[in-house]
Amino acid sequence: MSSSRKRRVFPFTAVIGQEEMKLALLLNVIDPRIGGVMIMGDRGTGKSTTIRALADLLPGIKVVAGDPYNSSPTDPDLQSSDVQQRLDNGEQLPVEQSQVPMVDLPLGATEDRLCGTIDIEKALSEGVRAFEPGLLAKANRGLLYVDEVNLLDDHLVDVLLDSAASGWNTVEREGVSVRHPARFVLIGSGNPEEGELRPQLLDRFGMSVEVRTVREAQLRVQVVDQRTAFDADPDSFVNAVNSDQEALQRRVVDAQERLDNVKVDDDLRLRISSVCGELDVDGLRGDIVTNRAARALAAFEGRTEVSEEDVARVVSCSLRHRLRKDPLEQVDSGDRVVKVFCKVFERSEDADRSDFELALAS
Known part of the structure; x- marks a missing residue:
């Protein structure tokens, strides 16, 4: 994990406190079938920072070059229909290494932006499925993060949870249907003071954690000092914890390989x-x-x-x-x-x- 390819993201191993949240996130990365994490807590408690740090921590994945769904070169369950057809035709697919995708879903997103859209005119006139992939396609094999998920339209939450549970996204319009893999770890966060999720939707998240503002003065100073040091010189800060990051990354990879046993x-x-x-x-x-x-x-x-x-x-x-x-x-x-x-x-x-x-x- 060389620093040259790293984005300027606060390192996961440098996040102080919030152990329950960090553990729940790691467990969902090890086994995405757990069903995601709902993180509820005060503003300014490091929720977004920790989630972005998790994406940066994870090892790269092999994807079919140029494929908008981050299709796996080897796993049929993680391949788009186009990739499967190319393989059936005996084509040798180009493969590249990619960072695990981390997709933010903005509160104002529409269903078309989330699921993708079908160009009906082109589909009918040219006989091709002209599909513009959405955020679910981009999030395949990665993390999809919804901040303030308790303020998101219930219909969009339903779509998100259905895709997260099934691993597929289906878009249908005027008799034209497109289906693609959408395997991702769904992470939602919010402040309970601004509204709760309905119990039926909350139950669909695999795990739920609460984060609280650090009250101890010494810890608060430590958090402020770390953030100041990172903002002043991100590269030096990341290099200082690089060995911890690599050790944790190895533990996660080993756990993924060990899980079936x-x-x-x-x-x-x-x-x-x-x-x-x-x-x-x-x-x-x-x-x-x-x-x-x-x-x-x-x-x-x-x-x-x-x-x-x-x-x-x-x-x-x-x-x-x-x-x-x-x-x-x-x-x-x-x-x-x-x-x-x-x-x-x-x-x-x-x-x-x-x-x-x-x-x-x-």
């Missing part, structure tokens, strides 16, 4: 589902996400067997946003989840709270 004991899966049942979580999405997040964490820690501690570290992020039954309710801070987890796993609640804090800080 990670197992969850039957008894552990039973207790995870017991926690979801006790919390009256609707559907099975909470069970699935908790299992996937725990597996991703075990892989990140270099293990092939999920432990109780792995579950303890991810259960609150995986379940607390699924407890709201009424839009007027506040999202649970995690206290109810911790309480039920300790009951099902027969652990001391006070001890577990300190364990969670220590584990997240590690």
